[in-house]
Amino acid sequence: MQITLFRALQGIKVGDDEAEAVVDRLETHVESVVNNNIKAVEAKLAGLQATLDALRSQIQFVTVMLGVIGLAIAAGPIIAKFIR
Numbered sequence: 001m002q003i004t005l006f007r008a009l010q011g012i013k014v015g016d017d018e019a020e021a022v023v024d025r026l027e028t029h030v031e032s033v034v035n036n037n038i039k040a041v042e043a044k045l046a047g048l049q050a051t052l053d054a055l056r057s058q059i060q061f062v063t064v065m066l067g068v069i070g071l072a073i074a075a076g077p078i079i080a081k082f083i084r
Contacts (some may be wrong), residue, residue, distance in 0.1 A: 005022070
């Protein structure tokens with residue numbers, strides 16, 4: 001893209017130094033925009049990772065609680081026999 005832009009600028013009689021400066025400035029601008037977008041995406045990914053970690057902890061807690069409830073249901077009648 002830079003070569004095409006450089007040649008187009010030359011075609012409208014822009015000097016080589018000025019054309020090169022325009023191409024360099026455009027390249028710097030594009031790089032800045034891309035870097036800012038990458039940072040925004042990385043921030044969103046970090047937020048999603050935190051949400052996933054929180055959900056994972058909640059799922060583990062529910063799993064343990066279901067295990068305890070299942071054990072209580074299974075062991076309840078056996079314990080009741082010993083109590084009577």
